[in-house]
Amino acid sequence: MNIKRVEVFGIRLALKKPFIVSYDRYDDMPTIITRLETENGTVGWGEAVPDQHVTGETWESTFQIIKHELAPLVINENPFNINLIHKKMNDKIKDVPSAKAAIDIAFYDLMGKLSNQPVYRLIGGRAHKKLDIPQVISILPPEEMALQAKQIVEEGFNNIKIKVGTDPRTDIGRIRAVRDAIPNSMKLRVDANQGWNTSGAIHVIENTKDCNVEWYEQPIKAGNHESMAEIRMATHVNIMADESIHSAQDLLSLIQLRGADLVNIKLMKAGGIYPAIALANLAETAGMQCQVGSMVESAIATMAGAHLSLSQSIIKSNEMVGPLMFKEDLAETHYHNGLIEVSDSPGLGVNVNEDLVREKAVLYCSV
Incomplete structure (x- = not known):
């Protein structure tokens, strides 16, 4: 073999x-x-x-x-x-x-x-009944992002993640425009992808607190755990770390500084499923919920992330949306009403x- x-x-x-x-x-x-x-x-x-x-x-x-x-x-x-x-x-x-x-x-x-x-049975079994996914909106003018948000609602998705991270004033407009375009019950997540500085992040968060944002993701440059902690303590909102966390050493440092409430684990940052499980275990020890994110991957890595998400109870959300973004993928994936289906076929379950x-x-x- x-x-x-x-x-x-x-x-x-x-x-x-x-x-x-x-x-x-x-x-x-x-x-x-x-x-x-x-x-x-x-x-x-x-x-x-x-x-x-x-x-x-x-x-x-x-x-x-x-x-x-x-x-x-x-x-x-x-x-x-x-x-x-x-x-x-x-x-x-x-x-x-x-x-x-x-x-x-x-x-x-x-x-x-x-x-x-199936892979999920090799790494923990089924910890969740279903896997919800968001739709992701790129950085665009606020009115265009609002139009896309309305369309996503019509398509049956339950949560939206928007990309921001340019100038704070425009980002505030983007967040408000999208929230106004969707039901208040619909989940809204905001990802700055390292785009703000500390004062800019605090300014945006303080001016969008009434927008019912589930969490703000990676507001500042990766590795600046001290400023992440400062933003978290100043704003009292949920902060998710993404680009800051590649290894268990990164996560341990962030935990010690209380720099985030959640962590976005990505197979491409961690080095695959095996080290990603170690990150999830460490996060669980610290009482920190996890998400499995995507680098806009084909069906192959998307389903690897989906198997990981399904198998670990500490992983509360995922962004396995890559196949929805391609004109043509390398294998078929199955999405329905904002859910991604994980096959019980052997391995990743992708043909x-x-x-x-x-x-x-x-x-x-x-x-």
């Missing part, structure tokens, strides 16, 4: 419309797909969606790191040796979490297929269109 072959595909997936956050604009989403094959012909699929602003990796660098550093490590390894694989990857190269996630996710897909179990993967690949290697 050992790994005999690793293939790596660099693909750019077209988006239905540009995705705009405080630090960049994406007209398509560059992704790296890994295909691991065992001696008996079982195939596991993984994915990396690097972001140079968040993970410190580029699309091109991630492809090369998997090709030259990580893929050779897993040849002849047993897919169930996930702890050993992460140790080998970490000993070989520091950081590069999305590259490691591409290997990790494929290993979990293989473990599920080889044991004839990857291998012909399409090979057709769309602009970078390729086989190890």
Whole structure:
């Protein structure tokens, strides 16, 4: 059952419309797909969606790191040796979490297929009956964001996340415009993606407290845990950490400073499912609720995040919305009335269109 072959595909997936956050604009989403094959012909699929602003990796660098550093490590390894694989990857190269996630996710897909179990049963079982997802609105003029919010309500979604993080005055207008466009009972979440400074964050929050915002996500630059704590204490609202948290060491530091109420765990920041579970366990010890976020991933990493979300009771929300944003995905996912369905099929439960993967690949290697 050992790994005999690793293939790596660099693909750019077209988006239905540009995705705009405080630090960049994406007209398509560059992704790296890994295909691991065992001696008996079982195939596991993984994915990396690097972001140079968040993970410190580029699309091109991630492809090369998997090709030259990580893929050779897993040849002849047993897919169930996930702890050993992460140790080998970490000993070989520091950081590069999305590259490691591409290997990790494929290993979990293989473990599920080889044991004839869905991934969520291998990592905790079913902790939730269903997985609600939000719709995400990019940074746009307030009136355009309000129009999109109205459409999302009509489509049957129960919560909305809006991207902000430009100038505080306009961001206040964005938050108010969206809240006015949706029912007060509908959940509203605000994500600045590191776009404010401390005083700007406090100003925006104080001027939108009546907008019934569930939480404000990553208001300032990643790593500034002290200012996160200052904002939290000054405003008395729920603060979620995202870009600040990659590792257990990051989270421990944030917990000690009481810098956030919630943490957004992403497979691409953590390095895959295995280290993400460690983050969730640490957060649970501190009484900090979790979310599983997305870097706008294809069906492959999206379903990996969905399995993680389903399996851990401390994970209260998720943003597995990537497939809804693509013109064409690499596999089919199932959404209905604001929910994402997780299959009981072995592994990730996704039937990857291998012909399409090979057709769309602009970078390729086989190890």
